[in-house]
Amino acid sequence: MLDKTTGIAKAACYVRQTLRLMVGVPPYSTYVTHMKNTHPDQPVMSYQEFFRERQEARYGGNGKVTRCC
Amino acid sequence: MSHLFNKLGWFALAATGAFAFAFIALHLGESIGAIWIVVATVCVYTIAYRFYSQFISRRVLRVDPIRMTPAYKFNDGLDYVPTNKYVLFGHHFAAIAGAGPLVGPILAAQMGYMPGMLWLLAGVVFAGAVQDFIVLFISTRRDGRSLGDLIKSELGQVPGMIALFGTFFIMLILLAVLALIVVKALAESPWGTFTVAATIPIALFMGVYARFIRPGAIGEVSMVGFALLMMSIVAGQYVQEIPALAALFTLTGEQLTWLLIAYGFIASVLPIWLLLAPRDYLSTFLKIGTIVGLAIGVIFISPELKMPAFTQFVDGSGPVWSGSLFPFLFITIACGAVSGFHSLISSGTTPKMIRNESDARFIGYGAMLMESFVAIMALVAASTIEPGVYFAMNSPAAIIGSTAESATQAISQWGFYVTPEMITQTARDVGEHTIISRTGGAPTLAVGMAQILSDVVGGRSMMAFWYHFAILFEALFILTAVDAGTRAGRFMLQDLLGTFIPSMKRTDSIVASLIATAICVAGWGYFLYQGVIDPLGGINTLWPLFGIANQMLAGIALILCTCVLFKMKRDRFAWVTIVPATWVIVCTLTAAWQKIFDANPRIGFLAHANTYKEALADGTLLAPAKSLGQMQQVIFNDYVNTSLTCLFMLVLLSMLVFGVRTVLRARGAGGPTAKEAPFELLPAEAAPGT
Numbered sequence: 001m002l003d004k005t006t007g008i009a010k011a012a013c014y015v016r017q018t019l020r021l022m023v024g025v026p027p028y029s030t031y032v033t034h035m036k037n038t039h040p041d042q043p044v045m046s047y048q049e050f051f052r053e054r055q056e057a058r059y060g061g062n063g064k065v066t067r068c069c
Numbered sequence: 070m071s072h073l074f075n076k077l078g079w080f081a082l083a084a085t086g087a088f089a090f091a092f093i094a095l096h097l098g099e100s101i102g103a104i105w106i107v108v109a110t111v112c113v114y115t116i117a118y119r120f121y122s123q124f125i126s127r128r129v130l131r132v133d134p135i136r137m138t139p140a141y142k143f144n145d146g147l148d149y150v151p152t153n154k155y156v157l158f159g160h161h162f163a164a165i166a167g168a169g170p171l172v173g174p175i176l177a178a179q180m181g182y183m184p185g186m187l188w189l190l191a192g193v194v195f196a197g198a199v200q201d202f203i204v205l206f207i208s209t210r211r212d213g214r215s216l217g218d219l220i221k222s223e224l225g226q227v228p229g230m231i232a233l234f235g236t237f238f239i240m241l242i243l244l245a246v247l248a249l250i251v252v253k254a255l256a257e258s259p260w261g262t263f264t265v266a267a268t269i270p271i272a273l274f275m276g277v278y279a280r281f282i283r284p285g286a287i288g289e290v291s292m293v294g295f296a297l298l299m300m301s302i303v304a305g306q307y308v309q310e311i312p313a314l315a316a317l318f319t320l321t322g323e324q325l326t327w328l329l330i331a332y333g334f335i336a337s338v339l340p341i342w343l344l345l346a347p348r349d350y351l352s353t354f355l356k357i358g359t360i361v362g363l364a365i366g367v368i369f370i371s372p373e374l375k376m377p378a379f380t381q382f383v384d385g386s387g388p389v390w391s392g393s394l395f396p397f398l399f400i401t402i403a404c405g406a407v408s409g410f411h412s413l414i415s416s417g418t419t420p421k422m423i424r425n426e427s428d429a430r431f432i433g434y435g436a437m438l439m440e441s442f443v444a445i446m447a448l449v450a451a452s453t454i455e456p457g458v459y460f461a462m463n464s465p466a467a468i469i470g471s472t473a474e475s476a477t478q479a480i481s482q483w484g485f486y487v488t489p490e491m492i493t494q495t496a497r498d499v500g501e502h503t504i505i506s507r508t509g510g511a512p513t514l515a516v517g518m519a520q521i522l523s524d525v526v527g528g529r530s531m532m533a534f535w536y537h538f539a540i541l542f543e544a545l546f547i548l549t550a551v552d553a554g555t556r557a558g559r560f561m562l563q564d565l566l567g568t569f570i571p572s573m574k575r576t577d578s579i580v581a582s583l584i585a586t587a588i589c590v591a592g593w594g595y596f597l598y599q600g601v602i603d604p605l606g607g608i609n610t611l612w613p614l615f616g617i618a619n620q621m622l623a624g625i626a627l628i629l630c631t632c633v634l635f636k637m638k639r640d641r642f643a644w645v646t647i648v649p650a651t652w653v654i655v656c657t658l659t660a661a662w663q664k665i666f667d668a669n670p671r672i673g674f675l676a677h678a679n680t681y682k683e684a685l686a687d688g689t690l691l692a693p694a695k696s697l698g699q700m701q702q703v704i705f706n707d708y709v710n711t712s713l714t715c716l717f718m719l720v721l722l723s724m725l726v727f728g729v730r731t732v733l734r735a736r737g738a739g740g741p742t743a744k745e746a747p748f749e750l751l752p753a754e755a756a757p758g759t
């Protein structure tokens with residue numbers, strides 16, 4: 001029973017992650033873990049800063065084409 | 070033992086597919102259920118994925134599961150993030166699927182469902198999915214670099230610049246044709262215009278909400294936005310019924326064109342978080358949801374295909390678009406079979422997030438198969454409409470007139486059964502004043518979808534809702550593309566112009582950005598306006614131009630793939646990309662040649678210009694021109710289209726020359742000359758299966 005609910009929770013988590021990545025936002029927790037592990041000396045962006053940075057990267061330009069016809 | 074079962078399983082699948090094809094072939098003269106098409110296509114996709122993509126992965130590319138990927142090498146938690154392959158598949162699919170695979174097959178249905186279906190299957194298996202997969206692989210091995218960069222490093226600086234230049238013009242044509250689809254769908258339709266206009270304040274509200282009230286709450290803000298969208302569809306019906314409001318939202322094609330041009334300019338200079346980002350959330354989620362809904366409808370309802378397998382219009386005399394099956398079918402259906410645009414996505418964000426090279430097969434080849442399936446569903450949706458009604462919706466007014474009676478008369482002469490009542494009843498069912506000459510594909514898809522979806526939810530009384538839902542869904546992501554495309558075009562232009570005028574390169578300069586944006590908007594706005602006033606419906610001119618441009622880019626991408634295979638010393642397997650490259654190049658060049666030089670003024674730009682010139686010499690006026698000045702304008706437009714088509718041919722031919730040169734050099738070299746990132750070992754935690 002427990003297995004089943006954790007299975008569903010895991011699947012829901014993946015669905016959520018997929019939908020967020022579709023609009024260009026990777027998991028914030030992965031970013032934080034990455035910064036703590038590899039760059040402990042550097043400041044970590046807050047979620048709000050992270051979100052804005054990602055928006056800017058997806059739509060901000062430099063000629064990147066992020067979608068098709 | 071399990072090996073035997075495995076073989077038996079694949080044999081059974083192949084037999085099922087063959088049976089479905091045999092069933093379709095034996096029932097060519099009668100209507101069949103869509104489920105047969107679905108079974109046949111899914112079998113083809115599965116077998117192609119299992120065998121052909123595995124062959125490409127293992128033997129042709131020799132994908133290396135222990136080789137370093139950009140996601141680990143440059144891991145920053147932002148652009149470069151090792152991502153689960155199913156999650157990344159979703160990301161990649163959402164980026165490649167758009168209006169293209171939905172519109173092309175609908176236009177192609179004028180030749181019957183069979184030519185479109187066969188090209189979608191053969192094209193995706195041997196060309197489209199191969200291109201997407203190999204470009205993704207190439208980019209992954211080269212630190213996730215973009216198509217332009219890849220061409221520069223593998224073929225040389227000049228071909229890189231040429232490709233960039235070509236891409237900019239594709240962008241202009243793409244935006245013009247997409248905007249034309251919206252104009253055609255919304256003209257004289259207060260319900261549709263109101264709901265699409267309502268998306269602007271809804272998106273602005275969402276933008277402020279996700280910026281200041283609940284920063285970054287994408288899911289929450291999208292739910293709120295979705296609820297508001299549904300309310301706007303319902304409200305649209307009341308707008309249509311109140312005369313004063315209906316008059317306000319009843320706009321002609323020309324009025325809508327100017328509004329769209331103004332919108333494109335304003336939207337692309339506003340801050341991204343205000344309008345573009347929230348609109349993108351809505352359109353992305355709505356797109357995925359609608360595709361899933363349509364798949365459920367097609368599979369469970371299995372609507373009957375009323376369009377014949379072949380119509381007499383395979384000879385090129387069709388009213389929707391002109392030109393014979395070869396080469397025009399192969400440029401009319403681009404996305405869904407092979408789309409050059411995908412090479413920009415496959416060398417965009419996806420290669421930066423791929424965990425392991427071996428995932429490239431599932432993501433690159435697999436996502437393209439899925440897009441092809443979306444195109445098949447669009448073809449099914451168009452084919453479920455009574456053929457007489459389909460032609461009433463898709464033929465220009467210059468051919469069938471503008472009343473139900475004149476349309477019935479013209480279409481009956483072609484041998485399709487239709488009555489004026491059928492046409493007016495369909496219009497009533499979907500809550501519109503008229504459905505005659507609603508060209509562009511979107512309204513046809515909307516009628517098809519409304520029929521299928523109303524069978525699932527709501528019945529006939531919900532048809533008008535589903536019709537406007539489908540129109541909204543298409544308009545929403547087209548407007549997002551117009552906004553994002555204008556921005557992307559502006560940066561491309563600044564980059565290109567910057568080579569000659571250094572001050573134009575400064576993207577932080579307001580003047581430089583405004584000038585570049587204005588040039589972009591004027592560029593696509595020009596083609597859009599030309600399409601809207603065209604009595605043959607505009608699609609007849611613009612869609613082939615778009616198809617030629619898109620397949621030109623596919624040709625370029627496949628040339629790149631071929632060069633890389635030779636540089637990797639995989640000469641034996643280079644046919645994998647040479648065959649599709651040759652086909653795409655032959656189709657594109659033939660179509661471009663006919664678009665310029667064909668003697669039929671419905672096909673050839675020069676012949677069309679001559680008709681107007683002769684009339685001008687006689688002092689007579691030809692529609693749509695109402696003055697001698699406008700006659701001059703039509704002739705001028707024809708020359709612009711001719712020049713643009715010439716340009717596409719030249720770009721493709723020069724890339725071919727550079728490609729052949731690269732291949733000859735690679736064959737002369739003693740060892741591999743591909744410019745891959747040096748080999749590094751992938752961290753142990755990234756091994757496949759983890």
